[in-house]
Amino acid sequence: MTAAELATALPEIVTAQVPGPKSKELLDRRDGAIPKALCGKTYPICIKQGSGAMFEDMDGNKFLDWVGGVGVLNIGYSHPEVIEAVKKQTEKYFHTIFNVYVHDGYVTLAERLNEIMPCKGDKKKTYFANSGAECDENAIKIAKAFTKRSGVICFTGAFHGRTNLTMALTAKKAYAVGMGPFPAGIFRAPYPYVYRAPKGYTEEEAIQYYIDELQRIFDEGAPASxxxxxxxxxxxxxxxxxxxPIEWVKAVRKICDDNGILMIADEVQCGNCRTGKYYASEYWAEAGAAPDIITTAKSLGAGLPISAITARAEIMDAAPAGTIGGTFCGNPVSCAAALAVMDVMKRDDYAGKARHIGETVMKRYKELQEKYPVIGDVRGLGAMIGVELVKDKETKEPATELTAKLIQNAIQKGLLLENCGTAGNVVRFLAPLTMTDEQMEKGLEIFEASLKEALEA
Incomplete structure (x- = not known):
């Protein structure tokens, strides 16, 4: 099957079950060669080729991907213009270490991100790392350098990476078992999870509750100074x-302004057109609450490793020489991919694609919520949507096992889903924005069929 044919294909399982024999053979080889921590059993899938929002496995099964490399494939698999840009760069050179000698791609990409990043300040600067964890860690380095302070506030439910610092920031300690000690000076406040706010609170009361809990840190954790x-x-x-919630964001922005604290927006997963804006922080900026620093990665390079840290010049220039940078940071091939991604996303209005997909999927999910009491909440922004499954709408007890069954049923029908949430009971929607309307409709059909099957089991 050609890439063009696969890009417009529909999900189809041709083996008796997933995995088929060729995939099973590769999975067995994986188990023998790779550490157990990377050999999960949830996804018995081995990719052969991918195009658009679809991929084919080793046995010829075709899957619609609603995980998108966990937010990496907003532009889809193997976009031809990105392929061409990468090929062209590799024919010139693969690598320079930017701290030693400069290449145009790094500078050009930084200039272009400085133009569009919705953070505070007129003159902005950007530099590059390789991953989401690295850009978050570097943003904190910059904040410490600028403020001459050491404390960091993060939030419940947060995921910022798996380096030593970002494991400490990440809320779920399954990602950090046995890996301490961790850096000091990290304080955690409740994230505004309005669906699970104290019972009986209105949304307005819930937001005020989360603001009050954040300010409690200054009394019980560390002074704002x-x-x-x-x-x-x-x-x-x-x-x-x-x-x-925007009202919470505005309150946080004011707390930061009043106390000389920098506000970092981690757009590793939600950036690059996913939420219906090029960056979700545009919604914040429109409300007068732009962040000071923005980090992004994942879909920035269409799958090549690159991440970015952007802030106003006075903040960025505070970093002492030698404290930022690295061997592969801003690699020429990754920069070439990122520049091509930006060209395509702007020209073809990928933010608009996200809004279109999001409106369609959200409408259908809301209809399913009315139909199936197990769907407790549906929430989203653009084409980033979560469906929370509960055993009872009053108690909101997480339906963790049901969610796992839904995902397994969907795999056997050719739809790739992933869960999230502290109880693993939220199904995330991260389909590549290249998905066709026909594929979207088929995916929604499979989703409902898989849910019904899980409920009947």
Whole structure:
């Protein structure tokens, strides 16, 4: 099957079950060669080729991907213009270490991100790392350098990475078992998870509750004068696909302004057109609450490793020489991919694609919510949508096992889904924005069929 044919194909399982024999053979080889921590059993899938929002496995099964490399494939698999840009760069050179000698791609990409990043300040600067964890860690380095303070506030449900510092910031300690000790000076406040706010609260009361809990840190954790920054996901990913309410964001912005604290927006997963804006922080900026620093990665390079840290010049220039940078940071091939991604996303209005997909999927999910009491909440921004499954709408007890069954049923029908949330009971929607309307409709059919099957089991 050609890439063009696969890009417009529909899900189809041709083996008796997934995995088929060729995939099973590769999975067995994986188990023998790779550490157990990387050999999960949830996804018995081995990819052969991918195009658009579809991929084919080793046995010829075709899957619609609603995980998208966990937010990496907004532009889809193997976009031809990105392929061409990468090929062209590799024919010139693969690598320079930017701290030693400069290449045009790094500078050009930084200039272009400085133009569009919705953080505070007229003159902005950007530099590059390799991953989401690295850009978050570097943003905190910058905040500490600028403020001359050491404290960091993060939030419940947060996921910021697996380095030593970002494991400490990440809420779920399954990601950090046995890996301490961790850095001191990290304080955690409740993220505004309005669906699970104290019972009986209105949304307004809930938001005030979360603001009050944040300010409690200054009394019980560390004085505001010792806090360098707060790092927050505009749309929390691993924690349960939860958008930060704008009224809460505005209050946090004021707290930061009043106390000389920098506000970092972690757009590793929600950036690059996913939420219906190029960056979700645009929603914040429109409300007068732009962050000071924005980090992004994942879909920035269409799958090549690159991440970015952007802030106003006075903040960025505070970093002492030698404290930022690295061997592969801003690699020429990754920069070439990122520049091509930006060209395509702007020209073809990928933010508009996200809004179109999001409106369609949200409408259908809301209809399913009316039909199936097990769907407790549906929430989203653009084409980043979470469906929370509960055993009872009153108690909101998480339906963790049901969610796992739904995902397994969907795999056997050719739809790739992933869960999130502290109880694993939220199904996340991260389909590549290249998905066709026909594929979207088929995916929604499979989703409902898989849910019905799970409920009947």
């Amino acid at each position: 010792e806090i360098a920054c707060m790092i927050v996901e505009p749309f929390q990913g691993e924690g349960g696909f939860i958008p930060a």
